Amino acid sequence: MKYRVTTATRTSRVAGLVTLAVLVFVALAPQWGTRADLRLIVEFCYFLALAQMWNLLAGYAGLVSVGQQAFVGLGGYGLFVFTIYLGVSPLMAMLLSGIAAAIFALPTAFVVFRLRGAYFAIGTWVVAEVYRLSFAQVSALGGGSGKSLPISVIRSIADSRAEREVLIFYVGLAVAVFATGIVYWILRSRHGLALTAIRDSEPASESLGVNNFNAKLVIYVIAAAVTGFVGALIFIQKLRISPDAAFALTDWTAYVIFIVVIGGIGRIEGPIIGTIVFFVLQEFLAELGTWYLMILGIMAVVIMLKAPQGLWGLVADRFGIQFFPVQRRLHVEATRDKEA
Amino acid sequence: MAELLRLDGASKLFGSLVVIDDLSMHLDEGEALGVIGPNGAGKTTLFNLISGGLKPNAGTVRFGGRDITAVSPHRRCKMGIGRSYQIPHPFEGMTVFENLLVGACFGTDRAEKQCYEPCAQILEQTGLIAKANRLAGSLTLLERKRLELARALASGPRVLLLDEIAGGLTEAECSELVETIREIRTTGMSIIWIEHIVHALVSVVDRLMVINFGRLIEDGDPHAVMKSPMVQEIYMGISAE
Numbered sequence: 001m002k003y004r005v006t007t008a009t010r011t012s013r014v015a016g017l018v019t020l021a022v023l024v025f026v027a028l029a030p031q032w033g034t035r036a037d038l039r040l041i042v043e044f045c046y047f048l049a050l051a052q053m054w055n056l057l058a059g060y061a062g063l064v065s066v067g068q069q070a071f072v073g074l075g076g077y078g079l080f081v082f083t084i085y086l087g088v089s090p091l092m093a094m095l096l097s098g099i100a101a102a103i104f105a106l107p108t109a110f111v112v113f114r115l116r117g118a119y120f121a122i123g124t125w126v127v128a129e130v131y132r133l134s135f136a137q138v139s140a141l142g143g144g145s146g147k148s149l150p151i152s153v154i155r156s157i158a159d160s161r162a163e164r165e166v167l168i169f170y171v172g173l174a175v176a177v178f179a180t181g182i183v184y185w186i187l188r189s190r191h192g193l194a195l196t197a198i199r200d201s202e203p204a205s206e207s208l209g210v211n212n213f214n215a216k217l218v219i220y221v222i223a224a225a226v227t228g229f230v231g232a233l234i235f236i237q238k239l240r241i242s243p244d245a246a247f248a249l250t251d252w253t254a255y256v257i258f259i260v261v262i263g264g265i266g267r268i269e270g271p272i273i274g275t276i277v278f279f280v281l282q283e284f285l286a287e288l289g290t291w292y293l294m295i296l297g298i299m300a301v302v303i304m305l306k307a308p309q310g311l312w313g314l315v316a317d318r319f320g321i322q323f324f325p326v327q328r329r330l331h332v333e334a335t336r337d338k339e340a
Numbered sequence: 341m342a343e344l345l346r347l348d349g350a351s352k353l354f355g356s357l358v359v360i361d362d363l364s365m366h367l368d369e370g371e372a373l374g375v376i377g378p379n380g381a382g383k384t385t386l387f388n389l390i391s392g393g394l395k396p397n398a399g400t401v402r403f404g405g406r407d408i409t410a411v412s413p414h415r416r417c418k419m420g421i422g423r424s425y426q427i428p429h430p431f432e433g434m435t436v437f438e439n440l441l442v443g444a445c446f447g448t449d450r451a452e453k454q455c456y457e458p459c460a461q462i463l464e465q466t467g468l469i470a471k472a473n474r475l476a477g478s479l480t481l482l483e484r485k486r487l488e489l490a491r492a493l494a495s496g497p498r499v500l501l502l503d504e505i506a507g508g509l510t511e512a513e514c515s516e517l518v519e520t521i522r523e524i525r526t527t528g529m530s531i532i533w534i535e536h537i538v539h540a541l542v543s544v545v546d547r548l549m550v551i552n553f554g555r556l557i558e559d560g561d562p563h564a565v566m567k568s569p570m571v572q573e574i575y576m577g578i579s580a581e
Contacts, residue, residue: 003460005437190445190452193434197442200431207391208495209417209446266433330437330460330472 002333007188007325015323027173030166038169042237044279045176046230050252051259051271052179053223053230056186058257059266060195061219062202064117067124069253070108070131071101071224073246075231077135080241083153085140090157094171094232101228105221113217125249132247146242154239168237175233179226183268186222187326195219196326199266258300264310268324273312343405344369344499344530345390350399352385352554359385360396361554367499367532372525374545374562375534378574382554383534384426387501390532391423392416404498417447422497424488426504426534432477436468439476439487440494447495459494466490466520482513489520499530506537514540542566550574 029041050068057063078097082088088096112123136144158164186192194215197205206212231252235241245251255278263274281299285292307314316322345367352360359382367373377383388394389401392413400409408416422443431439440462444455463469466486471479476487485505492500502521506514518540525531525544535541541562542548548562552574558565565571 003456005456193438193442193445193452196434196438197431200433201429203393204425204429204431204491205442205446206413207393207417207423208443208491209414209448210442211412211414211446327435327473328438328441329435330456330463332460332469332472 004331004333005328006331007328009322009325011321012323012325019323023173023177027170030169035165038165039237040279042169042172042233044275045172046233047256047259047278048176048271048275049179049226049230050256051263051275052176052183052268053226054253054256055260055265055268055271056183056219057223059260059270060187060192060199061216062198063216063220064121065112065124066121066249066253066257067112067126067128068223068227068256069247069249069251070124070128071105071227072231072234072248072252073128073131073135073243074101074104075228076235076241076246077141078228079232079235080141080147080149083156084150090153090236091171094229094236097232098225098229101231102221102225104228105224108224109217109220113213113220128247128249128253132243135246136243142242144243146240146245148240149236157236168233171233172237175226175230179230180268180272182222182226184324184326186219187268187324191215191218192326255296258296260310261300262303262311264312264316265308267310267312267316268326269312269316269322270310274310277311342369343367344371344403345532346402347386347389348400348402350389350396350401352382352389352394353397359554360389362399363551363554363556364399365549365556365559367530369498369530370528371530371547372545373532374541374548375532375551376536376538376541376548377551377557381551383551384503385554386551387423387503387532387534391421391501414446417495417497418449420496420498421501422447422492422495422499423501424485424492424503424505426507428481428484428488430476430479430484430487432475434476435473436476436479436483436487436490437463437472439491443491443494444496447497455494462490462493465523466493467516482509482517485509485517486520489517489524493524497529499532500524502531502533502535504534504536506535506540518544538566 026041029038054068057065075097078100079093082093082096083090108127112120112127115123135141141147158167194205194210197210198212198215202212259274259278260271262277264270285295303310309317343366347363347365350360350363375383385394389396392411400407402408403419403421431442437459440459441452441455444450444459445452463472466489468486468490471483479487489505506517509517514537521544533541533545545562547560548565549556550558550565550571557574558568558571
């Protein structure tokens, strides 16, 4: 008997082409879009990247962190430290900020990995607060009131404002594609099998030879690196940083959780759908101020109760489609095909 | 025969409750050992001590001549201890085939592609091949029990720990499963099998162990053990008088 294993499906091939077409269209935005369009797309990109990372943590590794703003903040401050005090070029500084966030993730993991479930969530939050309060003490970085990126550094990104915006736009697009791509790549790898197993049953995965602790640690560090890079991107766009903005629970974690929950946790497509929904809502409801946040909260609660698999989950489960197929399907090629 | 597994003076306490009480036991390579005892006797805890889910408060666990008392569960799996759970723990969001892949990839430390063929063969052997691409969450109880067995086999065990694998099944389903286990036995696989369905157990195992209150009560030939007055009284509830 012959065995063959495939992952791709017909819809996934079509989806691949559609994704590519959309990407090309978006990549040409500097030709067709206004400055405001570019800015909005960069915001979309960094929320998508943050959401992909949070989904990887919570949806697969079972690490429900509410402290990812720690790494956004570390990455953001990393940008300022590397460019202002170490004279590194901005793009290189963004990469180094991601690496720095990953390095900080190790001692952070050492603390929070001792905690389980809800305690883990609270622990990550507390650690993020510790980082926020610590950075507020550093007067060289502007203490509690923050610091602006000096003109010399801004000029070193690119000479004109238009060029800077285009450069930041492409970095944003790249990180969104990278974040989605790395999640997809991890899930299709051997490590992805372990993660999905951990998501479904920790005792069973451990007793089948999976080192749960290491598998989770690797994911925590990868998520920190990408989140840190995104942090640097956010603050190179904003040009000004303060502890409250850098370590903002609402902006960098609460919205991100909303995006993942609405879109569909534990699925690669979830963060994409969630980010689209989030930006559409923001477009129409942002003037409502506090009411906007309440509407987001109510939506999240309703989705969690009525459709815990998220909006994408509703569609995917009904029609059996996967845009990013990670399932391995076994085909038996014998005298007769016994595939179910 | 070479000794594969040994527990020496193992004890496990949950607070002040003694669940395993100074228990010593062994298993030879290629041997099939049955374990019976009333509910709460400590059978599943014994499995947890062997598979590493729990660490004993006293005593040692040796496997293949090595002291593994401090070794973590995933390392023990790689060494060759495969277990199935009494309440099936399928990876519900993964297909049946992927469930086996996890065991094969990590239990034996092989590249994923090298696991495809062995996993497909185990699916054949355990009668799950037709369900290979179904999500594990959609399986019936019998299929879930088969999946527990198949997944443990995929991890390439030297000893298979079966925890009430026939529990909750109908008579017909039970004998089907016993047939599968008997086939696995023909490959020389060592097993330790906890089961309440005694006739199923006795038809397969070489040796039977009875535990009660975490202590070893009887150990020996299955038929002799079942006839012993102490077992009749403790396990079957028949008075020795």
